[in-house]
Amino acid sequence: MSNKSLEGLKILEMTEAWAGPVCASLMGDMGADVIKIESFPRHSLTRPTSPRYATMPGEGPVYERDALHHQGNRNKRNMAIDIRKESGKEIFKKLLLDADVFIEGYAAGKIEKLGFGWQDVQKINPNITMISIAGWGLEGPYKNMVTLGAGLDATTGHLSLRGYPQGDFVDTHPNFHSDATGSSTIFFAALTALLQRKKEKKGTFIDLSQWEGLVWQFPAILAEWTMNKRIPERLGNNDPHIVPHGVYRTIEEDKWIVVAAEDDNQWQGLCEVIGKIEWTDLMHQYSNIVGRIKGRTEIDAAIESFTKQYDGFTAAEILQNNHVIASPVVTPPDVLLSNQLHERDWHQTVNHKWTGPIMVGGHLWNVEPDTLSWDIPTALVGQHNEEILTELGFDHDYISALYANGTIGNHYEN
Amino acid sequence: MTQPLNGLKIIEIGGTVSVSAAGKKFSDFGANVIKIEPPSVSDVRKIAPFPDDIFHIDKGAVHLAFDTSKRSIVIDHLTNSGKEIIQRLGKDADLIIMDIPVTEAQDLINIFKxxxxxxxxxxxITPHGMTGPYKDRVENDLTLFGWSTRSHRHSIAGREPLRYGPYAGVVQIGSTAAAVGMAAVWSKRNEGMNRLVDVSGVEALMGNVDSGFFLWAVNGALQPRSAGQSSGLYPSGAYKCKDGYMLFSAGRDPVYSRLCNAIGRPDLATDKRFTDPEEKPKNFEIFKKILEDWLATRTKYEAFDELQEQGVMCCPVLDASELENDPQSVYRKSYITRNQDGIGDITIAGPPFRMNGLYSDAWESKPAPNLSEHTTEILQEHGYGTQEIIALFRAGVTT
Structure with missing residues (x-):
């Protein structure tokens, strides 16, 4: 957060899982003062109290070592407040007074019951932007329905298109694409509202349905139906208009490589590498794209004969050196084999109280002249209670009383 | 009507799916987005489907959806004359977003220094960023997904890794570029400082969630490449019902217990065969049969209503033919129909977020431009005379 693009903005984030938390981290990366309001005494989805597959090695509470939590919560300060209590509401009202953005991820209607719906919040701070990110939004017949990102994916038509050709839906993995894309949409929405505030001198409420934040990204799925009354086929990795366009075996067991040639120049480069230069002769059926589409099976077999001689990184390098689209299908450990990512210092090392130094993935973008940095490791629950409450004007004795009566906390019960 | 981004000037260069998706975020909220397209035809215009399967440079579905509310100008950015135009267009812009090869991008950056x-x-926006040994590599949606670790996980062990839907990766990259571009705009409006932002497609995909790298890096865990239905923490994945499939995320309590109640089997919520972590995977087939028997007597919408009434995380798997008529889409007008010259009515997705009410006019989708539709208009706006514009056309800089 050495970057200062959003310096001076105060962001309150009251969300769980990924889309909301990641958005807030991205704002923290760019210099905003992000305060995560952690659920208390109930722990969030990504702070389990029992060990699970995502638990990181180390000492201390399990809920402080969950990888899925760490992934979405860098560069923030953390408060744990029970906002069901009147004393908790009092604190949150003070936080709202000079906040620029409040992002909340409760199910529709819940935040109103807690006394912080838009009607309440804008009375406290008429200049604030409030964003609700319920799965299907705050209005409509699904507003009270519950979902994770995988469910949203199912109802956009995307799940129906993913998976193996002729495969069954039961074999198609649920995914969390909406979380990955939702974070940037929330980010964009917040700044859109802030730019509007500059002109109109008042705050804004945003109803951000994560479903709507996802579905605009798949125009071709809808258009196959609306334009041509077809339900799109599941094509796997194939493209009906590009050959080759696929994933191929390498010399390593269950390791793969992607290869594609989108035009005749790339096709020339590919044929030179795989020893099929005769396929570029004008008279050969595969020298043109129409012929290649008819010969997909034979072409794929020839490519695989080449790729099976190498590991994915080596084969991709040979192909790329001849201007062919190619990449290894990277497994998580393979990420460390990328010279590119090392050269760009993409990986970060972060020191966390309970895990010690850990290597993590880097940022989504680089900025000059003020670069990004991972300055605040994922905060402990309630780590900044005292610091922030003091900034709000509460004294030591009152803060102690808040701990004693359970309004704030810094640990969860197992 | 005043839209929130009225007054912003955004220049979009490259004609790719990524940069088109990025520009759309600005244009539909009122920014003046100038789409600079190459004489070789923008990639986004080449992508099917087309109405009645007849290809046309102005009628591709992805172009019609992603280039809304923009103006189109064709400029050969590789020529000095083209660079001069871009320099003139960009000097009072709030933001320039470009998705072109690294060496070409560096040339254009230099004219703004x-x-x-x-x-x-x-x-x-580039596949691997503006620096490093892979910076000149040529990639596409499929290979970028290959790099992201997501293809590897999106498969069954031993079988070919799969991408998501076509262009899902590059659209995400474009959406990421729009977000950071917006931060740069905000900062410029506040403090007058300009920034150079380098979005590497690989880093944008791999650094976000839904990537397996973070989990592995911090605790060595590799997510299983098993079938879509989890046999360990179930029900998770798609299950067949009377007329299609339901997607469940109901393996953990309290959602699991709610599911057991909803299907009339509260006993399963405390049955150790399904609650003991060691026993549960052994009894997957038994539970699956119970759930599928219940689902077999219900349509996906009937099951959706009944289960959601009890707070069970589940959703119907919809295909393209069902999207427009889904009750939530209908209520919120999540899809809009508008007229496009030369085609008639077309349907596209509505706003990605709603400002100041469900049906406010903060977001408006105007027709996507025909190729080069606004070349003369934009050149005139930026001070080019009639004969100069003809000269640019004669020299092949514009078309």
Whole structure:
């Protein structure tokens, strides 16, 4: 957060899982003062109290070592407040007074019951932007329905298109694409509202349905139906208009490589590498794209004969050196084999109280002249209670009383 | 009507799916987005489907959806004459977003520099970033997904890794570029400082969630490449019902217990065969049969209503033919129909977020431009005379 693009903005984030938390981290990366309001005494989805597959090695509470939590919560300060209590509401009202953005991820209607719906919040701070990110939004017949990102994916038509050709839906993995894309949409929405505030001198409420934040990204799925009354086929990795366009075996067991040639120049480069230069002769059926589409099976077999001689990184390098689209299908450990990512210092090392130094993935973008940095490791629950409450004007004795009566906390019960 | 981004000037260069998706975020909320397209035809215009399967440079579905509310100008950015136009268009812009090869991007960045001083905000979108040994590699949606670790996980062990839906990866990259571009715009409006932003497609995909790298890096765990239905923490994945499939995320309590109640089997919520972590995977087939028997007597919408009434995380798997008529889409007008010259009515997705009410006019989708539709208009706006415009056309800089 050495970057200062959003310096001076105060962001309150009251969300769980990924889309909301990641958005807030991205704002923290760019210099905003992000305060995560952690659920208390109930722990969030990504702070389990029992060990699970995502638990990181180390000492201390399990809920402080969950990888899925760490992934979405860098560069923030953390408060744990029970906002069901009147004393908790009092604190949150003070936080709202000079906040620029409040992002909340409760199910529709819940935040109103807690006394912080838009009607309440804008009375406290008429200049604030409030964003609700319920799965299907705050209005409509699904507003009270519950979902994770995988469910949203199912109802956009995307799940129906993913998976193996002729495969069954039961074999198609649920995914969390909406979380990955939702974070940037929330980010964009917040700044859109802030730019509007500059002109109109008042705050804004945003109803951000994560479903709507996802579905605009798949125009071709809808258009196959609306334009041509077809339900799109599941094509796997194939493209009906590009050959080759696929994933191929390498010399390593269950390791793969992607290869594609989108035009005749790339096709020339590919044929030179795989020893099929005769396929570029004008008279050969595969020298043109129409012929290649008819010969997909034979072409794929020839490519695989080449790729099976190498590991994915080596084969991709040979192909790329001849201007062919190619990449290894990277497994998580393979990420460390990328010279590119090392050269760009993409990986970060972060020191966390309970895990010690850990290597993590880097940022989504680089900025000059003020670069990004991972300055605040994922905060402990309630780590900044005292610091922030003091900034709000509460004294030591009152803060102690808040701990004693359970309004704030810094640990969860197992 | 005043839209929130009225007054912003955004220049979009490259004609790719990524940069088109990025520009759309600005244009539909009122920014003046100038789409600079190459004489070789933008990639986004080449992508099917087309109405009645007849290809047309102005009628591709992805172009019609992603280039809304923009103006189109064709400029050959590789020529000095083209660079001069871009320099003139960009000097009072809030942001320039470009998705072109690294060497070409560097050339354009240089025309927006006065010494070390950057004259406007610039966001570059490239496969691997502007620096490093892979910077000149040529990639596409499929290979970028291959790099992201997501293809590997999106498969069954021993079988070919799969991408998501076509262009899902590059659209995400474009959406990422729009977000950071917006931060640069905000900062410029506040403090007058311009920034150079380098968006590497690989890093944008891999650094976000839904990537397996973070989990592995911090605790060594590799997510299983098993079938879509989890046999360990179930029900998770798609299950067949009377007329299609339901997607469940109901393996953990309290959602699991709610499911057991909803299907009339509260006993399963405490049955150790399904609650003991060691026993549960052994009894997957038994539970699956119970759930599928219940689902077999219900349509996906009937099951959706009944289960959601009890707070069970589940959703119907919809295909393209069902999207427009889904009750939530209908209520919120999540899809809009508008007229496009030369086609008639077309349907596209509505706003990605709603400002100041469900049906406010903060977001408006105007027709996507025909190729080069606004070349003369834009050149005139920027001070080019009639004969100069003809000269640019004669020289092949514009079309």
């Amino acid at each position: 006065d010494g070390d001083n950057l004259l406007t905000n610039v966001v570059t």
